Amino acid sequence: MLVVEQLRHRPGGRSLVQMTSTERNWAGNVTFGAAEVVHPVSLAELQELMASRSKLRVLGSGHSFNPIAGTTGTLVCLDRLGTAVELDPGARRAWVPAGATYAMICPELDAAGWALRNLASVPHVTVAGACATGTHGSGRSNPGLAAAVDAIELVRVGGELETLSSSATDFSGSVVALGALGVVTRMRLELEPSYDVAQEVWLEVPLGGVLERLDQVLGAGHSVSLFTTWAEPTTLDQVWVKRRVSPGDPAATGTGEPLDDLLGGHRAPSPAHPVPGADPAHATAQLGLRGPWYERLPHFRADAVPSAGDELQSEWLVSAGMGAAALDRLAALAATLAPAVLACEVRAVAADEQWLSPTWRRDAVALHFTWRPDEDRVSQLLHVVEDALAPFDPRPHWGKLSAMEPAALARAYPRLADFRELAERVDPERVLSNPFVDYCLGR
Ligand SMILES: Cc1cc2nc3c(=O)[nH]c(=O)nc-3n(C[C@H](O)[C@H](O)[C@H](O)COP(=O)(O)OP(=O)(O)OC[C@H]3O[C@@H](n4cnc5c(N)ncnc54)[C@H](O)[C@@H]3O)c2cc1C
Known part of the structure; x- marks a missing residue:
């Protein structure tokens, strides 16, 4: 028996922790529009759905800011398939x-002595959901999560x-x-021995020195x-x-001179x-207090509303060698950006081999931009930022807001045509597609 949707939507469109609204995304700016929402409780049920539906998408936790997860057909949630x-x-x-x-999953991995x-x-x-959109953390030698x-x-x-x-x-x-290729039921992740991390924050850091x-x-x-x-462009x-803390280190405070x-x-x-x-x-522990990797690498605590809550997001990735010039270009737009921005974040991400990864090779x-939730203003600024970054060949994040057209996406993602061919091969009827994916794939 297929489990019928039980509405768990909180007023205001925001979801707490991993609770997923199946009506709208976490930010509340996208309505999924599904004719039915189904929570299969077994692999066999999922297989039966995949054999019988003509339009189907799978929803993760709904944290994407564009209609990537939407469908007018069947929206599938895997929250009852087990968590072993x-x-x-x-x-x-x-x-x-x-x-x-x-x-x-992270506390369980850590308890067994392992880490991501x-x-x-x-x-x-x-x-x-994170891997499907090329989600990343940061670190010059750390590729995105899909890697x-x-x-x-x-x-x-x-x-x-x-x-x-x-x-x-x-x-x-x-x-x-x-x-667009199937409903992923399990993923095998590479592990490393568990480690501790200490986090510290510096304030009022001069941009000029950082750009150098x-x-x-x-x-x-x-x-x-x-x-x-x-607000203050310099x-x-x-x-x-x-920073990772070595096992012998009693505490990390003082290690940052x-x-x-x-x-x-x-x-x-x-x-x-x-x-x-x-x-x-709501943020993870700082002040050099050491703690397990999974309680320090995210900025936001798992049991709190992350980021601002009321917001939209965009992100573009440029090649590492262009980073300073691209950031300098954004600084020149500070007066235009500041009224619309809650926070911008700049991070390094290492290359990988996934065709649609924003760090492919x-x-x-x-x-990254965390915008105030003003969709009209953000729509205008997407063009402003993309024009400014155009000389740096930016690749937009698949789960966030961008105004890039299919031709520009195809230039930004050199393996996009290969991916389209793969999607056509495994899903010729486009059961798993939606207008957003079709648009991105230029079809
Ligand atoms: C507050 C906040 C902070 C964020 N921080 C970061 C960050 O640090 N770095 C970053 O890169 N991004 C970040 N993001 C973006 C976020 O990581 C991505 O939007 C990601 O896709 C969200 O995962 P999800 O489970 O919510 O996926 P959803 O938004 O639910 O789905 C995204 C896509 O994945 C597909 N999908 C989901 N599950 C499956 C499955 N089982 N099989 C096949 N396809 C599937 C969906 O069909 C859809 O196409 C942030 C978003 C928010 C709201």
Whole structure:
């Protein structure tokens, strides 16, 4: 028996932790529009759905800001398919349920002595949803989350269950896949031994000095984030540095002296939040307090509303060597951007091999915008920012807002045509597509 939708939508359109509204996305700016919402409770039920529906999309935690997850047909939620993590310590791998959030699986991995190399700023997103859109954390030598996937299990249109390992011909096109190739049921993730991280924040960091040595600054920790509201164009409001702490280190406080010289500014005396005015209690622990990787790599606590709550987001990734020039170009637009921006974040992301990854074969600097929730103004500014970044060949984030047209997307993502061919091959009737995906694929 298929489980019929039970509405769990909170007034205001916001979802807490991993609770998914199946009417609208987390930001509340997209209505999914599904004729039916189904929560299969077994693989067999999912296979039956895939064999019988003519239009179907799968929803993760709904944290994307565009209609990528929408469908007028059947919206499938995997929240009742089980959350068992299957560890293979010898291979340093774990099969995890695709519909589980990172907040669900990470404590279990850690308890068994294992860790992931990187996490996004929110642990609230599902593993499959994050990977499908090329979601990333940060770090000069840390690629996006999809790079940790070395096998996937998915149900194809028609109902066939298939496992693709990294040696499969289509694998590099199949993880960052926009939900267009099948419903992913499990993903196998590469692990490393569990580790601790300490996080510190610097305030009022001069932008000029950072631009002169951007690569060095973004490499100053396992993960480094620069934040600005553009209210003061010559100064970064905050620089967050997350460093791994070696096992013998009793505490991380005091380990950052060289950073004072590198960054300028001064260390935050109390916890900060990336969005000025938001409650620092919602952010992960700072002040050099060491803690497990999964409680420090995200900016936001798993049990709190992340980021501002009321917001829209966009992000473009440029090649690492262009990062400083691109950031300088944005600084020149500070007066235009500042009224619309809650916070901008700048991070390094390492290259990977996934065709639709925003860092496909390109080390990158990611330029992120958390916008005030004013859709008209943001729509205008998307063009302003994309015009400014055009000389730097930006790749937009698949889960956020962009105004880029199909021809520009095809230039930004050189393997887009290969991906379209793959999608046509495995789903010729376009059961799994929707207008957003068709638009992005130029069809
Ligand atoms: C507050 C906030 C902070 C964020 N921080 C970051 C960040 O630090 N870095 C970053 O890169 N992004 C970030 N994002 C963007 C976010 O990571 C992406 O939008 C991501 O896709 C969200 O995952 P989800 O589970 O909500 O996916 P959804 O938005 O629900 O779905 C996204 C896509 O994945 C597909 N999908 C979902 N599950 C499956 C499945 N089982 N099989 C096949 N396809 C599937 C859907 O069909 C859809 O196409 C942030 C978003 C928010 C709201």
